[in-house]
Amino acid sequence: MSNASKQPDWTKPVAMAIPKGGLFKDKVEQGRYGPIFPKTPACYGFSIIAKIKPGTEENFYQYARNIETAVAGQPDVLAVLKLHYLRWNLFDIKGDTYFQYAGIFDTDFDKYTEDAIAIFSASGLNTVFENLEGFPEDWKTNAPAFVKFVRDHQRPSFLEYGEYPYVSADEIKKALRLKAAFGEMLDQMQ
Amino acid sequence: MLELDDIQHFLLMRPRALAARYGFLSFRRPEDGRAWLAGIIDRVGRGRAEAAGDHTDARWVTVAFTLNGLRALGVDEGSLATFPEEFRQGMAARAAIIGDTGANHPDHWVGGLASPDLHAIVILFARDVAERERSVAEHQKYAAQFPGVEALSILDLEATPPLDYAHDHFGYRDRMSQPEIEGMGVTPTPGSGAPLKPGEFFLGYPDENGPAPPLPQPEILSRNGSFVAYRRMEEHVGRFRDFLRQNGNTPEEQELVAAKLMGRWRSGAPLVLAPTKDDPELAKDPQRNNNFNYGTMDPHGYAVPLGSHIRRMNPRDTATNMNRRRMIRRGGTYGPPLPEGVPDDGVERGLAAFVGCASLIRQFEFAQNVWVNDPNFHELKNERDPFVGTHDGSYDMTIPKRPIRKKITGLPSFCTTKGGAYFFLPGIRALKFLAAGAREG
Numbered sequence: 001m002s003n004a005s006k007q008p009d010w011t012k013p014v015a016m017a018i019p020k021g022g023l024f025k026d027k028v029e030q031g032r033y034g035p036i037f038p039k040t041p042a043c044y045g046f047s048i049i050a051k052i053k054p055g056t057e058e059n060f061y062q063y064a065r066n067i068e069t070a071v072a073g074q075p076d077v078l079a080v081l082k083l084h085y086l087r088w089n090l091f092d093i094k095g096d097t098y099f100q101y102a103g104i105f106d107t108d109f110d111k112y113t114e115d116a117i118a119i120f121s122a123s124g125l126n127t128v129f130e131n132l133e134g135f136p137e138d139w140k141t142n143a144p145a146f147v148k149f150v151r152d153h154q155r156p157s158f159l160e161y162g163e164y165p166y167v168s169a170d171e172i173k174k175a176l177r178l179k180a181a182f183g184e185m186l187d188q189m190q
Numbered sequence: 191m192l193e194l195d196d197i198q199h200f201l202l203m204r205p206r207a208l209a210a211r212y213g214f215l216s217f218r219r220p221e222d223g224r225a226w227l228a229g230i231i232d233r234v235g236r237g238r239a240e241a242a243g244d245h246t247d248a249r250w251v252t253v254a255f256t257l258n259g260l261r262a263l264g265v266d267e268g269s270l271a272t273f274p275e276e277f278r279q280g281m282a283a284r285a286a287i288i289g290d291t292g293a294n295h296p297d298h299w300v301g302g303l304a305s306p307d308l309h310a311i312v313i314l315f316a317r318d319v320a321e322r323e324r325s326v327a328e329h330q331k332y333a334a335q336f337p338g339v340e341a342l343s344i345l346d347l348e349a350t351p352p353l354d355y356a357h358d359h360f361g362y363r364d365r366m367s368q369p370e371i372e373g374m375g376v377t378p379t380p381g382s383g384a385p386l387k388p389g390e391f392f393l394g395y396p397d398e399n400g401p402a403p404p405l406p407q408p409e410i411l412s413r414n415g416s417f418v419a420y421r422r423m424e425e426h427v428g429r430f431r432d433f434l435r436q437n438g439n440t441p442e443e444q445e446l447v448a449a450k451l452m453g454r455w456r457s458g459a460p461l462v463l464a465p466t467k468d469d470p471e472l473a474k475d476p477q478r479n480n481n482f483n484y485g486t487m488d489p490h491g492y493a494v495p496l497g498s499h500i501r502r503m504n505p506r507d508t509a510t511n512m513n514r515r516r517m518i519r520r521g522g523t524y525g526p527p528l529p530e531g532v533p534d535d536g537v538e539r540g541l542a543a544f545v546g547c548a549s550l551i552r553q554f555e556f557a558q559n560v561w562v563n564d565p566n567f568h569e570l571k572n573e574r575d576p577f578v579g580t581h582d583g584s585y586d587m588t589i590p591k592r593p594i595r596k597k598i599t600g601l602p603s604f605c606t607t608k609g610g611a612y613f614f615l616p617g618i619r620a621l622k623f624l625a626a627g628a629r630e631g
Contacts, residue, residue: 030286032276032555080510111560114552115511118399141403143552144275170569 014041014165022156031110033147037154041162043084044108048101050153052090056131057097060090063128070123077123080115082106084169099132106168109150114143192237192373192388192395196414196617199235200252200313201391201518201546202374204365207250207315209322210347210522212542214301214611215310217262219338223309224263226336227253228625230312230329236618248321252313253621254418254613256280259309264628265411272407273614276551277417280306281610288558289580294607301343303422303609308342311420311613313544319348345422345542347522355458355474358523359425359539360448360577360604363458363473367480367504369516381481386513390548392416397548398513410630414617419545419554422524422609423578428534430604437598450589451576453500460500465493483507491590496568502561502575517553518546538608550612577605 008014019025022037029036037044052060070077084104091098109116120126121140129135134152136145194202217223235250255263257278261270276284282296282304290296296304314329316322333339350357356364370378372385389397394413396402406412438444445468449455455464458473462482472478485507488494494501506512525539547553561567562575565585574585581603589596616624623630 032287032551032559107566111556111564114514114556118511118514138404141399168569 008041008166010164010167012165013161013163015159015161016040018156018158018160020158022154022158031108033110033113033144034151036108036110037156039108039166040157040160041165042160043104043106043162043166043168045102045104045157045160046109046150047155047157048099048150048153049155050099050132050134052097052099053131053133054097057090059131060088060099060128064088066127067123078119080112080119082112082169099128106170110147113147117143117146192371192392193414193617194237196619197237197392198252198615198617199237199250200418200520200544200615201416202237202371203235203250204520205247205250205315205317207317207522208349208353209316209319211314211316211322211326212345212347213312213314214303214308214342214344215259215312216302216305216307216340216342217259217309217338218340220262220264222336222338223259224625224627226333226339227263227621229332231618231621231625234618234621248317249325250315251325252315252615253310254313254615255310255624256308256611256613258306260411260614260624260628262309263624265624266628269407269411269628273412274406274417274549274551276555277612277614281419281612284555284612288555289563289574290607290610291580292582293603294580299422299607299609301345301422301609303343303420303611305342308611311611322346345524347524347542350523350527356522357456358541359427359525359527360430361456362448362452362454363456365519366454366458366460367500368518379476379480380478381483383513386516390513390516390553391518391546393548408623408630410623411616411620411628413620415620416546416548416615417550417554418613418615419547419550420542420609420611420613421545421607422540422542424538424540424606424608426534426602426604426606427528427539429602431530433602433604447589450495451498451587453494453498461493462488492592495587495589497570497573497576497587499575499577502567503557503578505561515553515556516547517557520544520546540605540608546615573601576601 018038018040023035024038037046082105084106087102089100089102091100117140120129126139129139135149136142139146139149230251230253233251234253257270257273257280270278281288282299285291285296302308314322314325316325350359358364367382370376370382370385371388371391373388374385376385378385387395387397389395389402393405393415394402394409434444434447437447445455449461449468454460455468455473457468457470458479459469460479460482462484463469463478464472483506484494484501491501509515521541521543523540524542525537528534528539545554562579565572565574567573570588572586573588574580576587579585581601583600583602585601587598587601589598
């Protein structure tokens with residue numbers, strides 16, 4: 001018996017309603033740093049929402065430009081995070097400014113926590129996080145404190161949808177590579 | 191510089207030992223535990239630079255403690271709270287994270303290893319069985335003075351013949367690849383990477399991330415210590431041989447299947463360097479037998495399948511932060527060898543091994559959780575480590591091959607976890623501190 005038959009069908013869009021708290025109580029997978037939020041048709045993801053320290057807003061815009069330059073210079077700089085997409089927002093509530101870090105990943109964050117911390121140090125992503133209220137000062141050497149901050153500020157979604165559900169970024173890239181190769185082959189045959 | 195006089199020898203040296211005994215202890219009376227410990231500290235092996243090692247030794251003693259053991263000896267709750275959470279919980283409580291489910295669940299463990307009464311392990315490595323027996327008799331005489339120190343269980347180990355090289359019951363050569371530590375003066379074999387900062391294995395030293403991280407308290411207890419994960423893994427030799435016969439028509443084909451599961455021929459020759467035919471000379475040559483990578487030499491796994499054991503346990507250049515995930519392995523085989531051609535006799539045999547590191551959660555648990563048991567490691571979808579992964583017959587093994595890959599479905603379980611524990615391996619000063627009732631003497 002193989003689990004292969006259980007592999008999801010990418011041709012059928014799927015929506016998933018997620019219970020309050022983000023976990024399906026009867027099948028919670030335990031990760032090293034706590035329960036793992038489930039994989040959904042939109043893969044893994046998180047939305048961290050945290051208040052920024054007053055007067056630091058400009059740092060966030062500056063950092064966005066830094067990331068743009070870093071990725072242009074070294075396209076695989078964030079590869080370890082196994083990302084699909086990142087969306088960052090700043091917004092105001094009652095005069096305070098909040099930061100939202102929404103990301104879609106192919107792996108649960110728990111598995112690569114320490115790699116993420118290393119990337120944050122190396123790429124200077126810390127300049128964003130260190131401007132959030134409550135971010136642990138010793139995060140570079142204290143992975144559990146870093147994880148606690150992320151978990152405390154995680155707002156799990158209650159609905160996720162995938163037009164091509166459960167497909168990884170690597171699979172998409174492979175499919176596009178194949179398509180490109182076929183296209184080239186067809187051109188050569190003309 | 192490493193304080194070799196204070197660090198237990200266990201993770202620093204690997205003397206040639208053909209026999210061992212592990213004793214799993216409970217301190218029923220703390221004062222007996224402390225007195226027992228006080229009397230054996232002088233027998234505990236200390237680290238030495240390899241070159242200056244005294245090769246006349248015939249036995250090597252190591253002592254390590256669970257969290258409950260530290261508590262029993264008198265370490266206060268405030269200090270215990272500064273130890274890492276995963277160590278405080280213990281291996282049995284971390285079962286779901288490291289893959290000890292189903293037949294591997296702590297409910298089925300033997301030797302009292304899942305019990306909160308497990309306080310300490312005393313490890314004796316001996317040059318041969320006779321020396322072990324002599325040392326055991328001597329220790330029994332000594333321990334008889336301390337009735338409050340109870341042995342929950344013992345495990346005797348002997349090297350599996352042929353004795354000219356270390357290998358497991360399945361026949362795979364062991365000890366092919368291990369990290370070296372900066373400052374020990376040992377040049378790593380080609381392909382083994384640069385020596386690692388001592389803080390990856392010993393508390394109180396700079397690690398691959400930078401300066402020494404904060405120590406658990408008090409420092410006298412934690413400095414020069416390490417964390418050790420113990421694993422007792424039964425090897426189902428009959429099932430493994432049946433599997434090879436079912437998946438290979440000739441002895442040569444069967445050897446190739448065995449090699450593909452491991453990533454090396456059973457001789458130890460790496461598939462990256464000997465992809466089609468075994469090369470016993472290569473296997474024996476430390477200058478060559480570890481000198482390969484995956485990223486440039488075998489990116490698609492045509493030699494070493496992406497899901498094979500050695501590609502998971504040490505992904506080399508295909509993992510990030512590899513130097514933060516290295517571990518030092520120790521241990522040996524237990525149980526009688528199963529002769530070739532003989533059906534499985536149902537007697538337990540296997541590996542009883544230790545993984546030493548500075549952080550169980552970052553090193554050992556990461557390897558178990560991600561490299562060993564994540565079915566989607568390397569985008570494989572439905573595979574786990576063929577040997578140490580958790581299996582129930584529902585996982586596959588893909589062997590990349592031209593023109594068409596070979597996929598083995600329903601891989602059987604070749605190994606079962608029979609026990610395990612997290613220990614703290616203190617330095618010598620810390621042992622004296624513990625023997626004095628967790629007070630600075």
